[in-house]
Amino acid sequence: xxxxxxxxxxxxxxxxxxxxxxxxxxxxxxxxxxxxxxxxxxxxxxxxxxxxxxxxxxxxxxxxxxxxxxxxxxxxxxxxxxxxxxxxxxxxxxxxxxxxxxxxxxxxxxxxxx
Amino acid sequence: xxxxxxxxxxxxxxxxxxxxxxxxxxxxxxxxxxxxxxxxxxxxxxxxxxxxxxxxxxxxxxxxxxxxxxxxxxxxxxxxxxxxxxxxxxxxxxxxxxxxxxxxxxxxxxxxx
Numbered sequence: 224x225x226x227x228x229x230x231x232x233x234x235x236x237x238x239x240x241x242x243x244x245x246x247x248x249x250x251x252x253x254x255x256x257x258x259x260x261x262x263x264x265x266x267x268x269x270x271x272x273x274x275x276x277x278x279x280x281x282x283x284x285x286x287x288x289x290x291x292x293x294x295x296x297x298x299x300x301x302x303x304x305x306x307x308x309x310x311x312x313x314x315x316x317x318x319x320x321x322x323x324x325x326x327x328x329x330x331x332x333x334x335x336x337x
Numbered sequence: 338x339x340x341x342x343x344x345x346x347x348x349x350x351x352x353x354x355x356x357x358x359x360x361x362x363x364x365x366x367x368x369x370x371x372x373x374x375x376x377x378x379x380x381x382x383x384x385x386x387x388x389x390x391x392x393x394x395x396x397x398x399x400x401x402x403x404x405x406x407x408x409x410x411x412x413x414x415x416x417x418x419x420x421x422x423x424x425x426x427x428x429x430x431x432x433x434x435x436x437x438x439x440x441x442x443x444x445x446x447x448x449x450x
Contacts, residue, residue, distance in 0.1 A: 256438070266381075266425065266440035279435040313380055325371055325383035326438070 225250065227316045229329035236336050241302040244332045246314030248295050254317040255297040256326065257289060261310045269312075272297055273319075304336045338363055341428050343441035351449050356413040358444050360426030363407070370402055371427040372411045375443065381425055385411060416448045 228247040236242050248255050257269040268281035272291035289299040301308055311333050315326035342361045350356045369388055373381035387393045387400040399412040413420055426441040
């Protein structure tokens with residue numbers, strides 16, 4: 224059974240650029256959540272999608288957005304990148320709508336903004 | 338007050354000892370609690386979930402939940418060097434009518450051979 228696939232694994236971008244990250248959940252999982260992980264803040268919730276609908280959003284600026292497609296694959300976009308956006312972005316796949324089920328995480332996308 | 342609090346450690350224990358990892362949370366109505374293990378350079382992996390007060394055992398791992406005290410813990414018996422990792426406590430939280438999973442900062446565990 225394939226795991227959660229995140230692409231790309233590494234990205235280097237310049238301030239002001241925009242970036243799109245992709246996540247393919249485990250087959251049959253309909254919920255995808257996104258987290259930002261930094262050494263100082265730990266895992267911070269970005270948003271959760273279930274059946275193509277954003278169910279919840281964390282306390283991030285509007286530069287952070289996402290969407291989910293009918294095949295449950297999800298993308299997140301960050302526009303006008305800032306140095307502080309450098310982080311590991313993790314996608315978490317879940318069978319149902321998140322909270323009563325554990326997550327399976329992807330390997331993450333390491334974003335560096337220079 | 339942070340929503341999910343953990344001591345960042347490091348917590349050092351000798352091989353074969355019991356490691357005790359603790360977590361407190363702020364949302365009294367939380368119903369689902371998880372422990373994840375994260376090795377350096379890797380993504381978190383789920384090791385335990387607990388939903389009811391009391392203990393839940395899985396191999397060398399025991400999760401303990403006390404909702405009245407808003408406290409959840411993870412015990413690792415017969416600790417091995419391979420258990421050295423960061424352990425993340427995660428709790429479901431009510432947010433604007435929806436639920437979201439909030440993580441603690443994680444406790445770094447070092448098992449000394």
